[in-house]
Amino acid sequence: xxxxxxxxxxxxxxxxxxxxxxxxxxxxxxxxxxxxxxxxxxxxxxxxxxxxxxxxxxxxxxxxxxxxxxxxxxxxxxxxxxxxxxxxxxxxxxxxx
Numbered sequence: 001x002x003x004x005x006x007x008x009x010x011x012x013x014x015x016x017x018x019x020x021x022x023x024x025x026x027x028x029x030x031x032x033x034x035x036x037x038x039x040x041x042x043x044x045x046x047x048x049x050x051x052x053x054x055x056x057x058x059x060x061x062x063x064x065x066x067x068x069x070x071x072x073x074x075x076x077x078x079x080x081x082x083x084x085x086x087x088x089x090x091x092x093x094x095x096x097x
Contacts, residue, residue: 001035003028016093 008028012019019027072085081088 001039002032003035 005024005028008019008024008031011031012024012027076082076085076087079087
């Protein structure tokens with residue numbers, strides 16, 4: 001499957017990425033190669049291979065025992081930035097998105 005320039009620009013826009021013309025050309029080639037590789041995997045005969053999880057024992061779960069929550073000060077002790085009783089994180093999206 002060969003992606004077009006417009007396909008790459010569409011994915012970049014959905015990902016909020018700004019790509020230069022050189023990056024668009026490189027991504028068109030690299031993403032097309034990845035998709036071609038994945039398409040090739042569909043031709044591999046896996047009829048004798050067990051499905052994931054068939055050969056594994058179930059993972060034992062710890063008992064669900066109620067316990068007191070971590071105090072706010074303890075939870076925020078290692079936070080690089082905080083606003084009152086909350087973690088402060090940098091804005092990553094523009095207004096209106």
